[in-house]
Amino acid sequence: MKALIIIPSTKRGGVEEYSLKIAKTATQAKWEVNVAFPPTEGINSLIGDLTQAGISYYPLSIAETDIPSFLEISNKHQSLMPILKELIIPRVKFDLSKIPHFFKTLLLLIKLKPNVVMIVLPWPDFGLGSILACGFLQIPTFVVFQLVPYPLALSTIKLKLYHWAHHRKQQWVGVSLSNCQSISQSFQIPKEQVSCIYNGAEIKAELVEDISQLRYQVRKELNLSEDTKIALTVARLSKQKGHDFLIPAIPHLTKEFPELKFVWVGDGEEKQSLLSLLKEYKITEQVLCLGYRSDIPRLLQAADLFVFPTYYEGQPFALLEAMAYGLPVVTTITDGIPEVIEHKVHGLLIRKGDSCDLLEAIRWALHNYNLMQIMAQNAQLRVKDFSEEKMLKQTLELLQKLSFTN
Structure with a gap:
């Protein structure tokens, strides 16, 4: 062949x-x-x-x-x-x-x-x-x-x-x-x-034995304190991926949760525009832009929340991988995503382009750790249908x- x-x-x-x-x-x-x-x-x-x-x-x-x-x-x-x-x-x-x-x-x-x-x-x-x-x-x-x-x-x-x-x-x-x-x-x-x-997504996720040690190592590499909560986004820096409507929510969230940091993995044509927007909102210290990374599985296991505020998708690999690694998810109701995630069963679904809805969803997730962990476990089972x-x-x-x- x-x-x-x-x-x-x-x-x-x-x-x-x-x-x-x-x-x-x-x-x-x-x-x-x-x-x-x-x-x-x-x-x-x-x-x-x-x-x-x-x-x-x-x-x-x-x-x-x-x-x-x-x-x-x-x-x-x-x-x-x-x-x-x-x-x-x-x-x-x-x-x-x-x-x-x-x-x-x-x-x-x-x-x-x-x-x-x-x-x-x-x-x-x-x-x-x-x-x-x-x-x-x-x-x-x-x-x-x-x-x-x-x-x-x-x-x-x-x-x-x-x-x-x-x-x-x-x-x-x-x-x-x-x-x-x-x-x-x-x-x-x-x-x-x-x-x-x-x-x-790869369902046989390579989980490390000592998650606590991995969380410590990743935070040390990123110059973050041990008690930092990481809200991770893995996506190209493009208009499609919705970073622009996540940004207005960040000042409110980091004020309420001082230990919270947003970590963005990915590069793209909107990088400079987004960096300017971060400066405008005075949150450059609260958002880490890592660019392209080859160690995404490590980051998924070290993070506390996966935030995926996309405007539109086919069927996003990044979201499926986050589910496979048991990371609680906040994402948008768009295209094929509701075919995979049921709201408050496998994660939280919000209206695309709605900063207030996104703000409240992330706030709820941070206040309801145990419920988000149950959803993450459900998501790990659910994603097996999308292997x-x-x-x-x-x-x-x-x-x-x-x-x-x-």
Whole structure:
């Protein structure tokens, strides 16, 4: 079996980690796996990880650099326009930049001759050139839409192109039922033609034997006192992830709980903007921005609370991992998250963009430690239904089945 994984990304995040896991698992199954993505600084670290795993990398200049900020939406949702303009409206018209993307992908496909292609999309209308190239050669193609936060209003020509490609040996996949519904509505295809494979977390979490010692070590490394309570957020510093509506809550919380510190893991395009906002609210001492970290399991076990104030998601790996490690969770009611977490059963759910709601939820969590621990235990059981092992098995089985159509 010869597989090619294409990622039109320029930064390393959940989509890229997901692709790496799929590539490693396929390689362990004795597949010949190649991975292609744009050679940009923000994702270069992935090349080393692929090489170490014996996976070949091919530069493919199909970079989709940003999420567009202005497009048409249906009149039904005009009340959401302020958020949509800033956050989640993709390009709906055909972009001429897709044409060179088509030819670059075509040349790579002709060179590698894969039995099956997997295209992993961080945004719904990214990668169209590659999707069309696979359709043109009728190579069995598995397209994973990691994020479709809102039904798109696609132009007629774009819809026709997607429909043409979809009917040429392609299987489209969403990562939650909410995600699949948005794919069906956006691309105007029947729901039964969209498969659902939930993202999964590593359930066999590597728990340290001495949690107290780990908590002490992490706090020492971060120059924090032993009694510090850590509210951890693991997410890219982007508009999507909701750091902006967490910030107004922090001064009130740290005043009431002086021992509380917020620790942010991740990097991104909004870093400077968020740092300025922290200065404006005079809370630079209360928030530690750690950037990219490779020791997230240690941080999850050392923290007291996982705060994930995202505006929209497909099915977030970071949240699933926090649940797997037994860390109490406060997150938003959006997209696929309520499919995993029931409010006050597995964690606390709050309205997205609502700083007051977030403030009260974190305050309640800190005042109700024992109840939050019970929810965390429930979440550890719940997340077993969303295991990494299950995700990888279903994905490879579908890729194998799809390859037989070649």
